[in-house]
Amino acid sequence: MRSWDPRIEEMPVPELKEMQYRLLKTLVYRLYSFSPFYHDRMVANKVHPDDIRELSDVKKLPFMFKKDLRDNYPDKFFTAPREELVRYHVSSGTTGKPTVVGYTENDLNLWTNSLARALTSCGLGRGDTIQVSYGYGLFTGGLGLHYGAERIGAIVLPTSVGNTERQIELMQDLGSTAIACTPSYLLHMGEVAEKMGVSIAKDTQLKTAILGAEPWTEKMRERMEEWLGIKAYDIYGTSELSGPMFTECTEQKGFHIWSDIALTEVIDPASGEPVAPGERGELTVTILQKEALPMIRYRIGDITTMDEEPCPCGRTHPRVHRIQGRVDDMLIIRGINVFPSQVEHALMGIPEVGQHFQIVVDRKGALDDMMVRVELAPGSFSDKITDIMHIKSKVEHKLLNFLNVKANVELVEPGSLPRFEGKSKKVVDKRSL
Amino acid sequence: MDTKKYVIKQISVFSENRPGRLAAIAHALGEENVNILAFSIAEADGFGVVRALVDHPEKAKKKLVALGFNVAFTDVIAVRMKDKPGGLYEIAKLLGDANINIEYSYAYSGKEGAVLILRVDQVDDAIKKISAFGVQLIESSVFH
Numbered sequence: 001m002r003s004w005d006p007r008i009e010e011m012p013v014p015e016l017k018e019m020q021y022r023l024l025k026t027l028v029y030r031l032y033s034f035s036p037f038y039h040d041r042m043v044a045n046k047v048h049p050d051d052i053r054e055l056s057d058v059k060k061l062p063f064m065f066k067k068d069l070r071d072n073y074p075d076k077f078f079t080a081p082r083e084e085l086v087r088y089h090v091s092s093g094t095t096g097k098p099t100v101v102g103y104t105e106n107d108l109n110l111w112t113n114s115l116a117r118a119l120t121s122c123g124l125g126r127g128d129t130i131q132v133s134y135g136y137g138l139f140t141g142g143l144g145l146h147y148g149a150e151r152i153g154a155i156v157l158p159t160s161v162g163n164t165e166r167q168i169e170l171m172q173d174l175g176s177t178a179i180a181c182t183p184s185y186l187l188h189m190g191e192v193a194e195k196m197g198v199s200i201a202k203d204t205q206l207k208t209a210i211l212g213a214e215p216w217t218e219k220m221r222e223r224m225e226e227w228l229g230i231k232a233y234d235i236y237g238t239s240e241l242s243g244p245m246f247t248e249c250t251e252q253k254g255f256h257i258w259s260d261i262a263l264t265e266v267i268d269p270a271s272g273e274p275v276a277p278g279e280r281g282e283l284t285v286t287i288l289q290k291e292a293l294p295m296i297r298y299r300i301g302d303i304t305t306m307d308e309e310p311c312p313c314g315r316t317h318p319r320v321h322r323i324q325g326r327v328d329d330m331l332i333i334r335g336i337n338v339f340p341s342q343v344e345h346a347l348m349g350i351p352e353v354g355q356h357f358q359i360v361v362d363r364k365g366a367l368d369d370m371m372v373r374v375e376l377a378p379g380s381f382s383d384k385i386t387d388i389m390h391i392k393s394k395v396e397h398k399l400l401n402f403l404n405v406k407a408n409v410e411l412v413e414p415g416s417l418p419r420f421e422g423k424s425k426k427v428v429d430k431r432s433l
Numbered sequence: 434m435d436t437k438k439y440v441i442k443q444i445s446v447f448s449e450n451r452p453g454r455l456a457a458i459a460h461a462l463g464e465e466n467v468n469i470l471a472f473s474i475a476e477a478d479g480f481g482v483v484r485a486l487v488d489h490p491e492k493a494k495k496k497l498v499a500l501g502f503n504v505a506f507t508d509v510i511a512v513r514m515k516d517k518p519g520g521l522y523e524i525a526k527l528l529g530d531a532n533i534n535i536e537y538s539y540a541y542s543g544k545e546g547a548v549l550i551l552r553v554d555q556v557d558d559a560i561k562k563i564s565a566f567g568v569q570l571i572e573s574s575v576f577h
Contacts (some may be wrong), residue, residue, distance in 0.1 A: 381503035383445035415501040
């Protein structure tokens, strides 16, 4: 299969690693010199750019978390001057405070190139019509795929999300050969098409789907490929890294992570140490060339495995497999999915309690019992029991609204809950003990 | 009448309902050489409120806040009761008839008789009614 940039994509592994090392070294020197945040964090971790003497020295560098971005909202993290910025994207913030990502012209170019390689690896190119049914706007999906598709010389049909019947008409009339959207939207489209009397498999020229931005399974892939007569490729990225960046190639054996763009590690989320090759762990990414919002050892929170063997397609870059879960693993309480981040989000708007919390899950008889422990904020104590009970029921009510499952609230003294960096430690699940 | 001198500053501390919390509070006050003259614990769902009359409320609050406790001051009054059957009834009826609500109360029996600590919704009115009835209120200066 042809590559968009064969020199890079098929570069022998030792040369790739050498290139990564040079890029890493440059990045670390640049950030140490120009980013107060990185400078302070490196000093706090007693690491100096001179300590980076080979690629594996990356593990000497401190991690970055989503929290760091939130704490520096909206743009305190940016390392490019304002004059250099050409775009913002803002994450949806459904699981917390939104994060703002800034881009320089070079950043957009890097992102677009990453997708140009990716789309080419899915067999797309000149002559293809790519219907971009990701949302256009603050979300990175629409504009990201749009630019990537244009770069490879495909025709872009920028339909964005919604107006599904019209999308299906256009797909037929303009002969879309590929679509980029969420897996659930493609399923919806297939159903709407059938109601219109249109078979996507027989009545359209659609052959390829680039699906992502939400979790999906191999089972869904099989079903969609057979039902819609397409090849479905998984796409990966997060707004913090620019947006969707990496896809599977036609081998469908994991996302190719372009080594000149990203240095990936898979680590044990508890110890921070690398896992053995092929083992499951938390994906950690260093974006080697970003200007506006650089990321060193950014812990995305996705659980996956990595394969460094060259791919049968001829590309030498490592592959990351389908995301298997989140570090802040969701809890299932009486059949309802609960994310600790939802609890965090619910508590944010209640000044009477602190931001720290602990979730304790137990089983009472046959039923799951969820308790959220929160700290009564200094200053919101008034001596009256009824006032405290009111705060308690206010928190319980808000949690029920956010989680759709009842949680008992226990108010505790300020400062009494453990402080952890990782969200996972905020959950005590006694059901598994 | 000057009701102010009868208004006593009570210290209230939010506490988790688990072993050792009262000890932590009492230890902190002891360290500061603060004497506890009267106290009570109210417990609710998973937490409690420790209320106390102490000889140095500001010092007590400063210390407890420094240790991370949630602390509040509340105005209460102290009434010297007849230490005999019917003593409590007299005061409760007096306030009830005046439509003054007792939010909570606790008592101790000291050297000079029984003392009732009252948290009421209308402090000034309560002081006036009780004085007019001829019952002795204890001045705050006796405590601190």
